[in-house]
Amino acid sequence: MKKLIGVYDDDVKLMEGIDRFVDNKVPVDDVITPFVIEELFERLKIHSNIQFLGFVYGVLALAGILWGLYYTFVVDYPLNIGGKPNFSLVFVILLFVGMVLTVVLLTTATFFHQDRLYPFKKLKFEYPGMHDDKMVVLVPASYKDKAQQIFKETGAIDIKEVEIED
Amino acid sequence: MYKKEVRGELILGNKSYGDITKDILRHQEAGAKTPLWWWIAFIISFILMSIGLGYFVPLTIAKGIGIWGNNNQTAWGWAIINFVWWIGIGHAGTAFSIFLLVLRQKWRTSINRAAEAMTIFAVLAAGLFPAIHVGRPWDEMFIFPYGPNSRGLWVNWNSPLLWDVIAISTYLTTSALFWYIGMIPDFATIRDRSKGLKKKIFHALSLGFVGHLKTWRRFEDAVIIIGGLAAPLVISVHSIVSTDFSVSVLPGWHETIFPPFFVVGAIFSGFAMVLTLMIIIRKVYKLHEYVTDDHLDAIARIIMFVSLIMGSAYLIEEFIAYYSASPFEKHVFLEMYLKGDYALPYWGMVIFNAFVPQLFWFKKIRRSLLALFIISIIINIGMWLERYNIVIPPTAQDFLPANWGEYSPTKVDIWIYLGTLGLFGVGVLLFMRFLPIMAMNELKQQAKRQTSLTVEKSVYDIFEKKLIK
Numbered sequence: 001m002k003k004l005i006g007v008y009d010d011d012v013k014l015m016e017g018i019d020r021f022v023d024n025k026v027p028v029d030d031v032i033t034p035f036v037i038e039e040l041f042e043r044l045k046i047h048s049n050i051q052f053l054g055f056v057y058g059v060l061a062l063a064g065i066l067w068g069l070y071y072t073f074v075v076d077y078p079l080n081i082g083g084k085p086n087f088s089l090v091f092v093i094l095l096f097v098g099m100v101l102t103v104v105l106l107t108t109a110t111f112f113h114q115d116r117l118y119p120f121k122k123l124k125f126e127y128p129g130m131h132d133d134k135m136v137v138l139v140p141a142s143y144k145d146k147a148q149q150i151f152k153e154t155g156a157i158d159i160k161e162v163e164i165e166d
Numbered sequence: 167m168y169k170k171e172v173r174g175e176l177i178l179g180n181k182s183y184g185d186i187t188k189d190i191l192r193h194q195e196a197g198a199k200t201p202l203w204w205w206i207a208f209i210i211s212f213i214l215m216s217i218g219l220g221y222f223v224p225l226t227i228a229k230g231i232g233i234w235g236n237n238n239q240t241a242w243g244w245a246i247i248n249f250v251w252w253i254g255i256g257h258a259g260t261a262f263s264i265f266l267l268v269l270r271q272k273w274r275t276s277i278n279r280a281a282e283a284m285t286i287f288a289v290l291a292a293g294l295f296p297a298i299h300v301g302r303p304w305d306e307m308f309i310f311p312y313g314p315n316s317r318g319l320w321v322n323w324n325s326p327l328l329w330d331v332i333a334i335s336t337y338l339t340t341s342a343l344f345w346y347i348g349m350i351p352d353f354a355t356i357r358d359r360s361k362g363l364k365k366k367i368f369h370a371l372s373l374g375f376v377g378h379l380k381t382w383r384r385f386e387d388a389v390i391i392i393g394g395l396a397a398p399l400v401i402s403v404h405s406i407v408s409t410d411f412s413v414s415v416l417p418g419w420h421e422t423i424f425p426p427f428f429v430v431g432a433i434f435s436g437f438a439m440v441l442t443l444m445i446i447i448r449k450v451y452k453l454h455e456y457v458t459d460d461h462l463d464a465i466a467r468i469i470m471f472v473s474l475i476m477g478s479a480y481l482i483e484e485f486i487a488y489y490s491a492s493p494f495e496k497h498v499f500l501e502m503y504l505k506g507d508y509a510l511p512y513w514g515m516v517i518f519n520a521f522v523p524q525l526f527w528f529k530k531i532r533r534s535l536l537a538l539f540i541i542s543i544i545i546n547i548g549m550w551l552e553r554y555n556i557v558i559p560p561t562a563q564d565f566l567p568a569n570w571g572e573y574s575p576t577k578v579d580i581w582i583y584l585g586t587l588g589l590f591g592v593g594v595l596l597f598m599r600f601l602p603i604m605a606m607n608e609l610k611q612q613a614k615r616q617t618s619l620t621v622e623k624s625v626y627d628i629f630e631k632k633l634i635k
Contacts, residue, residue: 009183034183034355035610036382046379050387072320093329096402100395101336108343111388112373115381117350121374131355131377133183133610 001166002141006151007059007127007134007158011037014135017154018043024150026143032127032136050114054107061102065095125164138164176273176612178455181288183610187355190604193451196360202633204599211591218585222578223298231301233578239571240561244579245295248552248586251435252292253334253407254428254549260341261400264393273464275581276456280447281440287329287593288439289338292587296330298582326409326495340396347389350375352602376410390593404429411556417494418560421486427479429583434472434519435549441465441542443594445535447603456604463532469545470526477520508559511551518548 010012014031021028022043031040040046068090073079090115112118126134139147141161151159181189192198226233236243259281266274297303309321309331315418321328353372357365375381405425412424421427441462447456503512522544531537563570597603 024386031379032377033379033382034377035351035607036386037611040379040385041383044379046383048380048384048387050384051391054387054391073323077320091323092290093406094323094332097329097333097336097399097406100399101332103395104336104340104343104392107388107391108347110362111384113348114384115375115378117373119370119373123374123376125376126358128358129184131351131358132187152291 001164002161003138003164004141004144004147004151004159004161005127006137006139006147006156008078008137008154008156009134010155011135013155014137015039016045017150017156019149020150022138022156026146026150028137028139030138031088032125032130032138034129034131034133037135040082048106048114050110053110054103055104057103058099061099064094064102065067065098066091068092113118125162172251175460176275177459177609178458180373181455181613183613186609186613187359187455187606189453190602190606190609191356191359192597194356195515196364200599201450203524204595205592210531211588211595214584214588215592216585216588218581218583218584218588222581222585223294226298226578226582227303231299233576235573235575235579237571237573239564239569240558240573242299242557242561243573244575244583245299247519247550248583249292249295249299250407250428250557252288252295252586252590253404254339254432254435254553255439256285256288256292256341256436257404257429257432258434258440259283259288260288260337260396261342261433261436262440264344264397264400267390267393268515272612273461276453276461276604277440277465278445278608279605280443280597280603281436282341282348283597284436284439284443284590285341286338286345287590287597289334289341290593291589293334293338294586294589295582324369326406326413329406330410333406334398337396337399339405340392340395340399344389344392344396347385347392348605349602351377351385351607352605355606356602384417393526394431400432400437401429402430416560416564417492418498418556421483423479423482423486430472430475430479431549431552434469434476435546437465437472438468438542438545438549441469441538443548445539445542447598451598451603454461456609459533462535462538463529466526466532466538469542470523473520473523473526473545477516480516481521494565497563502559502563503555507563508555510580511554515548515551515555518544519552522548535603 006017007018011033014033014037018028018031018040028044031037031044033040063143130136137151137156144161148159177186179185193201234243234245236245262281263274263278266278297306300306309328326463350372353368353490354375354377356373360368368592405428408424408428410422411419414420434618444457444465448454448462484499484504487495520542525531525537525541531541558573562573
């Protein structure tokens, strides 16, 4: 797929450019930055469902561990101590620690899965310094004229057309 | 209102993003020579590790823990002192990184990576001790709830020792993942800048990371979830370690103050170790523009505050022993500790942990690298003495005077401890040599937004300018 890229070396200029793109209704496909720029998420309305999924994992983990403790203590091997079942408040600690372990592992797995992160993954797009000090904005090649003008006016240091595999 | 800047610049020298990458990776990029001090420190650590863990640990497993100093009275000796000491150090790395993350303290960025690395190696060192202390490591599988074991029983969910195993392995997993995920973007930076085998290794480690918008968004969310869960985990893990002691009826152990006391102690010793490590990193890699005097000052002030809590805890323990009017409690706290057989380690602990850090009230001391370094080492020794006082005296002289005994470690005990120091040293040195020692992507985020907290007149001001005059 053909894309037009504009490269910035300053995040203030980058944000000016992004503002202009949004105001002029030019779609921004992606911005590759060397660090998190939270304003970009707000301006381009980028959301993720990881926090929601984390909550769901937590609820499921709590239910699963509670069931496991109930099963071992009450169903499979009930111990009666003084006529009472041996099922005390200790489960709070195990519930909490087990929940943390489950959520941490599943959240990490979700993050890796959603971004398709795995060892020796082939990079589809590379630009020198994109994880150092350069910020790369990708827009569809069909908006070339408008985008080129905005890139130039907001001080992009490099503007070119590239071919990126899907 | 809100005109005065409380905290100075986080990164000095008006660095550009490119400068940050170059400065942090300078010592590990192609052409950089491994300095002589690194080799010396590495060889010493490696020798300690090889002898301690390569010879004396197998010897312990082969012959049994009879070759340790443990005896009938003191069944938990040197090994458990070191276990609790290492766990304490291992706590602060994550505590430092995550509490400050949750509190949005931006000055954490130049320190968190090294603190997290420290955590991993300290927890590894800690985990070794209970593993060999059980005497029969090959039976350790019975601690895992994989199903009714050979006796047809499930594991005992009521035992703090079992909670300990689960909590510490969860803590190690969480800290290691938090550390690794935080490093992925920096691995991508190194991958882009290197060639040949190094590029391949960092390509694998970076998992093909590219800083797309969505990737960063998910990264932020994943990090905050893992961090947010690890923060209460820090508190729960050391509380659980303290219940190993406090659920028993031994005077000196049977105390409700133990969980907060242990957690605060862990943060105290860990912050001291962070200080030691950051001073070394700042000095040898000349990173004073990233680890500024203000950073060290801030850590010193936290240590000073925590030291006050430690001092109060010691006082409360003494008071409760007196107030309980139990002769056994009084024997431990008012006789043995204050003037008896264990007065030396007890007073050493009080002076090192409660009094020496109070020197941080003076700005001159907070600003002196040498003073900070010496005090941080003193605190680590003090915290080791604290664990000694908790583990040894109550068991050595318990309810029956006829049972009283003495404890002294054997050379095997000492060598295994030195071995774990070597393990920690080897781990930290390899980290310093081959991995990004500071979170570059987070530093870059802070490079332009230098200060977020501004107030007109701070308490700090009043102390520094008015009261002292």
